[in-house]
Amino acid sequence: MLDDGFGDVLIRPFTACDMTRVLELVAQIRSQDDLMQSAHAQFSAELGRPHEGQVRLVATFKGTVVGTMGAGPGPWPSSQTLWADWLVVDADYRQRGIATLLYAQIEAHALRQGKAYLCLDIGNIDRERAAYLFHQRNGFQVVGQIPDYWGTSEHLHIMAKYLRAGA
Ligand SMILES: CC(C)(COP(=O)(O)OP(=O)(O)OC[C@H]1O[C@@H](n2cnc3c(N)ncnc32)[C@H](O)[C@@H]1OP(=O)(O)O)[C@@H](O)C(=O)NCCC(=O)NCCS
Structure with a gap:
């Protein structure tokens, strides 16, 4: 649910102009690894050679990128x-509903692609x-x-969602 003033959150495709800001967001993920480097390599490759099933989105609030996520063949x-x-x-x-907005678009994209599942590696659930x-x-x-x-203590946890329940 969006708080007052957050009705202005927009979801749109990621572009090359968003790279620096999106990498700043990636830096907020706690990790022992250099996530910015691997994210930069992946996002650059996606921009250079788009794949039909691939989508990467940003959420903006008053013109500033405040969230991001993507999905692809994995x-x-x-x-x-x-x-x-x-x-x-x-x-x-x-906790203002921005990830929920991003996921709604990703799930709609997955269903348009005829997919039954969304999966992810969530990392360390503790x-x-x-x-x-x-x-x-x-x-x-x-x-x-x-x-x-x-x-060490960097576990792989795969989570999955069946998208067609109730369809
Ligand atoms: C996980 C993350 C993306 C959630 O984004 P968000 O925009 O805050 O999520 P939403 O506001 O859409 O949350 C929807 C629901 O998820 C649950 N949730 C979200 N954050 C929560 C928290 N800190 N504690 C408990 N429940 C939480 C709640 O049920 C929430 O609904 P509610 O606010 O009505 O209670 C955000 O915390 C984040 O960026 N974390 C750091 C990066 C990360 O860990 N990414 C995931 C890698 S797999």
């Missing part, structure tokens, strides 16, 4: 599945409580886990 491409990635809302704008609770609230379940996959 590590194991499947006709049934898109993988969501790089979901971040600026710390000053959280540390990233907001992300875990957000996804749980939005119908995702943990379907796989590999402890220390990314490094």
Whole structure:
């Protein structure tokens, strides 16, 4: 739900002009790794060679980018599945429904692509409580886990949502 004044949040496709600001948002994800470098490489590759199933969005408030996320074929491409990635809302704008707005567009995109599932690696569910609770609230379940996959206490947790329930 949007608080007063947040009705002006707009969702639009990511462009090259958004790169610097979106990388600032990526820097808000706590990690031992240089996420900005891997995000920059991925976003640049997407801009240079768009893939039909790929989408990357930004949320803007009064012209400023305050959130982002994307989805694409992911590590194991499947006709049934898109993988969501790089979901971040600026710390000053959280719990105002912005991630919910971004996800609504991503889910609509996935359904238009004929997909049945959205998946993501949520990382460490003990540390990233907001992300875990957000996804749980939005119908995702943990379907796989590999402890220390990314490094010590950097677990891989795959969450998945079936998109066609009730369709
Ligand atoms: C996870 C994140 C994207 C959520 O963004 P957001 O815009 O604050 O989420 P929303 O406002 O749409 O939240 C919707 C619901 O999710 C749940 N939720 C969101 N943040 C929560 C928190 N900190 N604690 C508990 N529940 C939370 C609530 O149920 C919330 O509904 P409510 O506000 O009516 O209670 C944001 O906290 C974030 O950017 N975190 C850092 C980066 C990150 O961890 N990204 C995810 C990587 S997988």
